[in-house]
Amino acid sequence: MIQQNRLVAEFVELVQIDSETTKEQEISRILKEKFTSLGLTVQEDDSSERTGHGSNNLFFTLPATEGVSVPKLFFTSHMDTVTPGAGIKPQIGDDGYIRSDGTTILGADDKAGIAAMLEAIRVLKENNLPHGQIQFVITAGEEAGLKGSRAMDPKWMDADFGYALDSNGDIGDIAVAAPTQAKIHITFWGRSAHAGVNPEAGISAITVASRAVSKMPLGRVDNETTANIGRFAGGVEGATNIVVDRVTLEAEARSIVNEKMYAQVEAMKQACEQTAADAGAKVEFKSEVIYPAYMYDETAPVVKLAMQALEKAGCTPRTFHSGGGSDANMFNGFGIPTVNLAIGYIDIHTTQERIKISDMVKSTEVVLSIVQQVAQG
Secondary structure, three states: OOOHHHHHHHHHHHHOOOOEOOOOHHHHHHHHHHHHHOOOEEEEOOOHHHHOOOOOOEEEEEOOOOOOOOOOEEEEEEOOEOOOOOOOOOEEOOOOEEEOOOOOOOOHHHHHHHHHHHHHHHHHHHOOOOOOOEEEEEEOOHHHOOHHHHOOOHHHOOOOEEEEEEEOOOOOEEEEEEOEEEEEEEEEEOEOOEOOOOHHHOEOHHHHHHHHHHOOOOEEEEOOEEEEEEEEEEOOOOOOOEOOOEEEEEEEEEEOOHHHHHHHHHHHHHHHHHHHHHHOOEEEEEEEEEEOOEEOOOOOHHHHHHHHHHHHOOOOOEEEEOOOOOHHHHHHHOOOOEEEEEOOOEOOOOOOOEEEHHHHHHHHHHHHHHHHHHHOO
16 A cells, blocks of 8 residues: 555655755745645644744644544654755665765654655545544754744644654654753852962852762763753853853753652752852852653553554554653643654764665554554544
8 A cells, every 4th residue: 555666755855855943944835735735734833933943833634534433643743854954865775775975964853754644644545544533743843942842832733642753763662751851051150360369369160160060960860860961161262360250051951750850950959059159159040841751651542552553563562761852742741642653763863864765664554553543443
């Protein structure tokens, strides 16, 4: 039923449309044409007004086959890519993989997911396969910190549960948990002085910040929690004779348990405030939760259905806990059970990115298997 050559041609076309994050205008226009030409209705929100990205989030709906009354399903992928993603030249190798020419990424993250959606729709229509209502949600700005889905109003969603087609791993892998993340910005203020003449009159913001960092639990805090200092900046290049009076830090905290993430942020905050107070310095600590966590086990209906569908598609299901966030986090935050399915891309966000053609076919089979499992009730 799946036409491999058509699927590959679709994917190759999609990756050659430049869509680096914030520059999604052209891919958005083309996706609207493609989905509507297949008979789906299209809606788009006004999220670009808040994100500054080149597209709104797109919502395509395939109505249920007449007489089929089952829960409403959705699939989601994102339209943007990381850099370098302009001028992609896909290469189809004799080994069955599609790659870029090595100067850019490939963009399988996440255009492989979109290609699987489009091919699945064509197969459903060409073979008159019964199905319930299916919503296909294509977000902008995912690679910029889930900006599109974070700016989305849940009112646009019309689904009971769904699946993101946007995880690393082998076909059959299911990300049943993913962490919440807090972005943290810290500024320390000390007091400047001449480092050679009267250093004792100064308070080094670098020293204070360093002591605070040394008191923080960082790295892998426990099996469910991580934290990291990503940037430490202060002083003027070459000015070694000045006691630095201001330092800024950028950090993050993650956990698949929301409460643990909040506790980690508080521990980092306390380390900063206590150290600053002891040194006579000042500190400003700001944190923002950018997406919520989610966690399921194999008894959850959204997971059980995926495992059954994967088995019927000839795959071996395997659940795992992801260390990164995706749009699935936001949809779970909306109250719509969602897990993230692996679609086979390898070395994403690098110029060595590649995907196996047989895995693209298998991903499409998985989408169709999920649709059929739902239609059977």
